[in-house]
Amino acid sequence: FIQMLRGAKKRDVLQLLRRAPEETRPFLVEAAVATQSVASLAALSDFLDFSKEPKSLLEKFLYAAAFSPRPSGELLHLVLDKLDGKQMAPEIWETGIVAVGSLVGKLCQQKLCGLQVVERGVETILRGLRGAKEEPEVVIYLLSLGNAMLPETIPTLLEHAEDGPTAVTAAATSALQRFPAPHISSKVKRAMRRIFHQKSKSYDKTCRLAAAEILLDNHPLPMDVINILLATSEMETEMATFLLLKVQNSL
Numbered sequence: 001f002i003q004m005l006r007g008a009k010k011r012d013v014l015q016l017l018r019r020a021p022e023e024t025r026p027f028l029v030e031a032a033v034a035t036q037s038v039a040s041l042a043a044l045s046d047f048l049d050f051s052k053e054p055k056s057l058l059e060k061f062l063y064a065a066a067f068s069p070r071p072s073g074e075l076l077h078l079v080l081d082k083l084d085g086k087q088m089a090p091e092i093w094e095t096g097i098v099a100v101g102s103l104v105g106k107l108c109q110q111k112l113c114g115l116q117v118v119e120r121g122v123e124t125i126l127r128g129l130r131g132a133k134e135e136p137e138v139v140i141y142l143l144s145l146g147n148a149m150l151p152e153t154i155p156t157l158l159e160h161a162e163d164g165p166t167a168v169t170a171a172a173t174s175a176l177q178r179f180p181a182p183h184i185s186s187k188v189k190r191a192m193r194r195i196f197h198q199k200s201k202s203y204d205k206t207c208r209l210a211a212a213e214i215l216l217d218n219h220p221l222p223m224d225v226i227n228i229l230l231a232t233s234e235m236e237t238e239m240a241t242f243l244l245l246k247v248q249n250s251l
Contacts, residue, residue: 002031002034002035005031005032005035005037005040006035006037006040008037008039009039010038010039010040010042010043010046011043012039013032013039013040013043013044014043016028017029017032017044017047018047025057026056026060029044029048029057029060029061030060030064032044033061033065033068033075034064034068036068036071036072036074036075038074041072041074041075041078044061044078045078045082048082050082050083050086050092051086051087051088055089055091055092058088058092059091059092059095062092062095062096063095063099065078065079065099065102066095066098066099066102066103066147067102068103068106069106070106070110071103071106071107073107073112073115073117073118074117075103076103076104076107076118076121077117079096079100079103080100080117080120080121080124082096083100097124097125097128097140097141097143097144098140098143098144098147100121100124100125100144101121101125101143101144101146101147101148102144102147102148103121104118104122104125104148104150105148105149105150108148108149108150113150121148122148122150122153125141125148126153126156128141129141129142129145129156135167135168136167138160138164138168138171139168139171142157142160142168142171142175143171143174145157146171146174146175146176146178149178149179151179151183154176154179154183154185154188157172157175157176158172158176158187158188158191161173161176161195161211162191162195162200166203166204166207169195169204170204170206173192173195173207173210173211173214174210176188176192176210176214177210177214177217181217181218181219184214189214189215189218189221192211192212192214192215193211193224193227195207195208195211196208196211196212196215196228196231197227197231205235205236205239208239209239209242209243212228212246213246215228216228216246216247217250220250225250228243228247229243229244229247231243232244
């Protein structure tokens with residue numbers, strides 16, 4: 001079906017989407033995203049109205065975009081255009097922002113970070129994060145940054161990891177966990193030590209565990225291993241057992 005769509009013109013794809021029974025539309029939307037031809041993306045752009053379409057259909061489109069293995073710049077452009085300045089259900093907006101991060105990350109993995117649309121995607125996330133007032137909104141932008149995995153955003157993630165409320169700290173440390181070892185610098189490790197050992201304030205156990213995992217998974221220093229083992233004596237059994245097993249597996 002995807003092969004067939006690749007040879008179709010925009011008007012044919014659009015007609016197919018508009019005339020299809022409601023129950024088959026999610027399949028057609030997913031197939032059109034997978035096709036990623038200029039015609040199919042243009043048809044999706046005309047067909048999808050983020051202020052009117054059923055939430056299930058819009059979510060199907062956004063999930064298909066986010067999970068696309070080798071997305072194109074045009075697909076990211078389409079998602080950004082659909083999110084830009086539109087009134088939509090909060091859950092659709094959340095899924096869309098997280099999808100933007102996923103698309104940015106995959107395009108950068110394809111060595112396409114220099115595309116103008118990728119820069120627009122990054123700026124959309126960072127601008128949104130700077131302007132976010134509510135905690136759930138901040139968390140969504142941090143999840144998106146975690147999907148993007150851009151080394152230049154590590155300082156921003158560190159700031160939120162140390163200074164944010166529990167949900168924000170958890171989202172930021174979780175995002176940092178996704179980065180490969182070369183990007184876990186001494187500065188990142190120092191911040192993770194402060195979180196794990198609760199130097200500046202008290203942190204939730206999920207955040208402390210994430211910080212410990214970052215320290216143990218990225219060329220740990222002997223002193224870090226020793227200090228984490230010493231700290232387990234003051235922890236609840238479940239958390240201590242997890243860390244002991246983690247150290248054992250590393251050895």
